[in-house]
Amino acid sequence: MKNSASRVLKTNLKPGKSIKAVFLYILLLILSFIFLFPVFWMIISSFKLPDELLSWPSSLFGNNPTLSNFINVLTAGNFAVYFRNTVFVSVTATLLTVVVNLMSGYAFAKYQFRFKNVLFAAILATMMVPLEVIMIPVFRVIVIANLANNLWGLIIPAIASPAAIFLVCQYYKGISNDFIEAARIDGASEFDIFLKVMLPMATPLIAVLCILSFMWRWNDYLWPLLVIFSRNNFTIQLALGNYSADFNMSWNLLLAMSSLSIIPVILIFIVLQKFIIGGITTGGVKG
Numbered sequence: 001m002k003n004s005a006s007r008v009l010k011t012n013l014k015p016g017k018s019i020k021a022v023f024l025y026i027l028l029l030i031l032s033f034i035f036l037f038p039v040f041w042m043i044i045s046s047f048k049l050p051d052e053l054l055s056w057p058s059s060l061f062g063n064n065p066t067l068s069n070f071i072n073v074l075t076a077g078n079f080a081v082y083f084r085n086t087v088f089v090s091v092t093a094t095l096l097t098v099v100v101n102l103m104s105g106y107a108f109a110k111y112q113f114r115f116k117n118v119l120f121a122a123i124l125a126t127m128m129v130p131l132e133v134i135m136i137p138v139f140r141v142i143v144i145a146n147l148a149n150n151l152w153g154l155i156i157p158a159i160a161s162p163a164a165i166f167l168v169c170q171y172y173k174g175i176s177n178d179f180i181e182a183a184r185i186d187g188a189s190e191f192d193i194f195l196k197v198m199l200p201m202a203t204p205l206i207a208v209l210c211i212l213s214f215m216w217r218w219n220d221y222l223w224p225l226l227v228i229f230s231r232n233n234f235t236i237q238l239a240l241g242n243y244s245a246d247f248n249m250s251w252n253l254l255l256a257m258s259s260l261s262i263i264p265v266i267l268i269f270i271v272l273q274k275f276i277i278g279g280i281t282t283g284g285v286k287g
Contacts, residue, residue: 039262045255046256047067048065049068050251050252070256073256073257085235086235086236089217090218093159096155096159097158097160097209098209101165101168104165105164105167108120108169109168109170109172109173110172110180110198127163138157139226139227147227148227151233154217154220154224158216164213167205167208168202168209171205172198175198207273210268211269214265218261225241236257240257
């Protein structure tokens with residue numbers, strides 16, 4: 001045991017590897033600083049008064065930090081309505097996206113039916129079509145369905161995702177069919193097999209779909225700009241786009257609202273990242 005431990009220590013303390021590790025960590029710290037500094041500056045600037053925010057030379061943390069910017073945003077800025085609308089759209093669209101695409105991808109991965117490959121290829125082909133190409137026909141459908149200026153007009157077009165179907169299909173293709181056959185021998189129905197056997201195996205995938213879908217819906221600006229006309233139905237991104245006009249270019253209030261808007265996305269990632277990491281670890285152990 002002592003000899004093996006000493007060999008491990010000697011291996012870990014090799015000069016070449018230590019130097020590479022140090023340079024790697026330094027590089028990662030520099031890149032992290034470059035990418036995170038704008039977010040950090042936005043957050044600390046949201047506590048500054050207008051005079052401090054636009055003064056030169058600028059103070060990083062400010063001389064008199066205040067919560068007045070957040071108070072004004074939450075009261076005069078009608079932020080609660082925008083936040084409620086965005087939460088409703090993001091959460092509802094995410095739940096429906098996960099349910100619909102999990103079942104669709106599972107069907108493509110584990111069942112055989114007529115024109116399966118043609119249909120799957122057609123779905124994948126839509127991934128190469130940008131939103132700008134199909135924007136007008138989709139908007140016409142929304143208008144005909146009387147969903148214009150309605151939050152459901154933001155939710156329904158986002159439910160079926162070709163990228164999500166592809167991810168689910170590839171994930172379930174990597175799971176052995178023996179689990180399905182064993183459940184069928186035990187007399188389980190197809191729905192029970194999916195719900196009680198295959199669905200628990202997809203926890204890391206569900207976490208990824210939740211994070212991606214929530215971020216897409218939360219940060220979406222172009223589609224809500226086309227569909228939503230009333231301020232009472234504005235999402236946070238639409239509100240940010242019109243915030244400068246509402247407050248006569250009050251950048252401190254705009255920064256405060258932007259800081260509040262990133263909190264749910266950060267919380268979602270913190271809560272779900274353990275499932276992703278746990279799934280990757282489990283997969284590595286099984287391999």
